[in-house]
Amino acid sequence: xxxxxxxTEAALQERFDATLADGRKIEPRDWMPEPYRQxxxxxxxxxxxxxxxxxxxxxxxxxxxxxxxxxxxxxxxxQDEAGHGLYLYSACETLGISRxxxxxRLHEGRQKYSSIFNYPTLTWADVGAIGWLVDGxxxxxQVMLTRTSYGPYARAMIRICxxxxxxxxxxxxxxxxxxTGTDEQRAMAQDALDRWWWPSISMxxxxxxxxxxxxxxxxxxxxxxxxxQLRQKFVDQTVPQADYLGLRIxxxxxxxxxxxxxxDFGAIDWDDFWKVVRGDGPCxxxxxxxxxxxxxxGAWVREAALAHxxxxxxxxxxxxxxx
Amino acid sequence: xSASEQGWxxxxxxxxxDRGLNHVHAGSVHAADxxxxxxxxxxxxxxxxxxxxxxxxxxxxxxASDPDRRDDWFGDLKPYRHPTFYExxxxxxxx
Numbered sequence: 001x002x003x004x005x006x007x008t009e010a011a012l013q014e015r016f017d018a019t020l021a022d023g024r025k026i027e028p029r030d031w032m033p034e035p036y037r038q039x040x041x042x043x044x045x046x047x048x049x050x051x052x053x054x055x056x057x058x059x060x061x062x063x064x065x066x067x068x069x070x071x072x073x074x075x076x077x078x079q080d081e082a083g084h085g086l087y088l089y090s091a092c093e094t095l096g097i098s099r100x101x102x103x104x105r106l107h108e109g110r111q112k113y114s115s116i117f118n119y120p121t122l123t124w125a126d127v128g129a130i131g132w133l134v135d136g137x138x139x140x141x142q143v144m145l146t147r148t149s150y151g152p153y154a155r156a157m158i159r160i161c162x163x164x165x166x167x168x169x170x171x172x173x174x175x176x177x178x179x180t181g182t183d184e185q186r187a188m189a190q191d192a193l194d195r196w197w198w199p200s201i202s203m204x205x206x207x208x209x210x211x212x213x214x215x216x217x218x219x220x221x222x223x224x225x226x227x228x229q230l231r232q233k234f235v236d237q238t239v240p241q242a243d244y245l246g247l248r249i250x251x252x253x254x255x256x257x258x259x260x261x262x263x264d265f266g267a268i269d270w271d272d273f274w275k276v277v278r279g280d281g282p283c284x285x286x287x288x289x290x291x292x293x294x295x296x297x298g299a300w301v302r303e304a305a306l307a308h309x310x311x312x313x314x315x316x317x318x319x320x321x322x323x
Numbered sequence: 324x325s326a327s328e329q330g331w332x333x334x335x336x337x338x339x340x341d342r343g344l345n346h347v348h349a350g351s352v353h354a355a356d357x358x359x360x361x362x363x364x365x366x367x368x369x370x371x372x373x374x375x376x377x378x379x380x381x382x383x384x385x386x387a388s389d390p391d392r393r394d395d396w397f398g399d400l401k402p403y404r405h406p407t408f409y410e411x412x413x414x415x416x417x418x
Contacts (some may be wrong), residue, residue, distance in 0.1 A: 025343035027376070073403045080404075151343050169409035169418055176412075244414055 020221050025151035028094040036220055039213070040150050041095050042111070043222065048088035049106045049113035053287050055081045057121040058130060066124055073170055074127065080167065084160050091152040107292050115273065116203050118281030125178055125185075125192035131171015133193075133200040133238065139164045140234045141204065149221030172241065179245040186246075193242065194250045201265070202273045204231040210270075235263050333382040334360040336367070338374035346378050354379075 012031040019026060026032055032040075055078050062078065065071035089099055105111040116134055121127065142164065145157040178189035205227040208214055217223040225233075235254075242249050253266035275281065331353040337346035349368040354360035360379040369377065388396050402408050411418050 019342070024341075027339075027342055029376075069403075072401070076401060076404050154343060155345060163404075165406035165418070166404060166409070169406050169411055170403075172411060172415070172418060173409045241415055241418075244412065 020149055023221075025154060026149055027151045035216075037095055039217065039220070039222065040153065041092060041097055043217075044088055044092040044095070044150075044153055045097075045102050045105065045111050046113060048085050048092060048102065049111060050117065051081050051085035051088060053113040053117045053291060056287055056290060057117055057119070057283075058127060060121050061124060061127050064124070065127075070174075077131070077167055077170065080163050084163070087156040087159055088153075091150075091156045094152045103295065107288070107295060109279075109288065112277070113287075114203060115276040115281060116199050117287060118276050118284045119195070119199055120282050122195075123188050123192060125175070125188040126196070128171050128174030128178060128189065129192035129196040131167050131169075132175050132241070133171075133196050134203070135164055135167040135171060136238060137200050137203045137234050139168060140230050140237075144223070144225050144230065147224055175245055175247070179247055189245070190247050193247050197250050198268060198272075199276075201231055201235060202268055202270075204228070204234070206270065206273075232262055235265055239263050331355050334364070334379040335382050335385060336364040337378040337380070338364075338368055339376040339378075340374055342375060346376065349373075351382060352379070 013033060016026070016030070016032055016036075019030070026036075058074060058081070059078050062071060062074050065074050089102060092102060093099060102111070106113070121130070139161065142157050142161050146154055146161055148154045148157065175189050175192075178185040180186075205211055205214075208226045208228045211227055214223060214226055218226065239249060239254065251266045253264065255264055257264045276284070279285075332355075333351050333353055334357075335351050336349045338349045339346045349364075352360055352363040352367055354363045357379065361377060364377050364379050368374075406418075
């Protein structure tokens with residue numbers, strides 16, 4: 001290959017394709033096609049924003065957790081969500097976009113976060129249901145993403161998956177405690193499952209036939225399984241867990257299909273899903289408004305930290321000169 | 324001390340063993356500038372093709388926590404941050 005060939009876009013594209021074909025990762029300094037870069041930015045940013053916005057529905061219960069132990073656990077979990085957001089923002093920044101720009105795009109509604117966080121947490125059982133179902137669904141997707149083609153994203157996912165296991169288990173434990181408690185507690189657990197089940201299985205996104213990104217994402221090695229495959233996997237592992245808890249999944253069409261070796265399940269109300277994606281879910285406005293308000297309210301902290309650093313480095317210089 | 328003795332700063336070397344893996348600290352080299360630091364790092368740490376990428380960073384640019392104050396930094400053990408803190412019935416299997 002001559003030097004001229006190397007620098008032409010076709011040659012670069014060829015090398016990029018060969019890297020993916022070999023199942024090797026794309027790293028930040030590699031040449032990559034602009035649509036790959038933009039897709040990666042969109043996906044990692046949406047993931048990061050989801051972790052950050054996801055603190056709100058759970059944070060809602062920190063002051064009202066039933067015991068001090070539950071409160072400490074919930075604080076640790078919400079801290080993890082913040083940490084996950086930061087791992088992902090830093091992975092996203094390796095693609096050449098700034099943290100400020102990512103925040104701006106979220107605040108202006110130009111980038112999205114997972115629609116699941118636009119539902120309210122009405123009772124303590126919702127904290128259990130989120131850990132068990134929402135984090136459970138997220139893990140199903142994220143385990144796949146530990147093998148995604150962009151190196152920094154895959155590495156962030158490995159770190160996140162290790163921590164998510166705690167989230168799902170604490171959620172299941174809350175559900176288990178409620179499901180084996182008083183009638184009132186059991187009813188509370190059932191009510192949470194009734195409200196979170198459909199939004200949780202919608203988290204995997206539209207059916208493969210209607211998913212605009214799936215085909216290209218699979219070709220680029222970003223996704224290794226499709227929305228429907230992941231959804232099936234999640235349903236298959238969650239139904240026996242609900243059975244164990246003695247809770248009923250709110251789907252009359254749910255049944256084991258011996259032939260397929262999978263559970264069949266009912267049709268998802270995609271009109272409702274798209275309504276929430278487009279901004280008309282129960283909490284969309286509240287979530288974004290709260291995020292913007294905290295960003296603005298925190299402006300003085302960001303400014304003060306910079307002023308302090310500038311002042312300190314000024315002082316250090318003076319000391320240096322005095323010596 | 325001769326001029327050359329003071330003149331070659333220390334660089335920390337990080338090697339990425341393969342695509343998909345983090346750059347990991349391998350050691351350090353002395354070199355007069357970034358370019359020769361990279362060359363030296365290659366010669367010292369990857370003679371057997373141990374890596375696909377090298378980073379060098381001026382040692383003085385690295386800000387480190389104090390190892391003697393380990394407990395202040397890392398002593399805050401919270402067992403409930405670990406998945407094994409939560410009991411999952413055997414019937415449920417892996418979670």
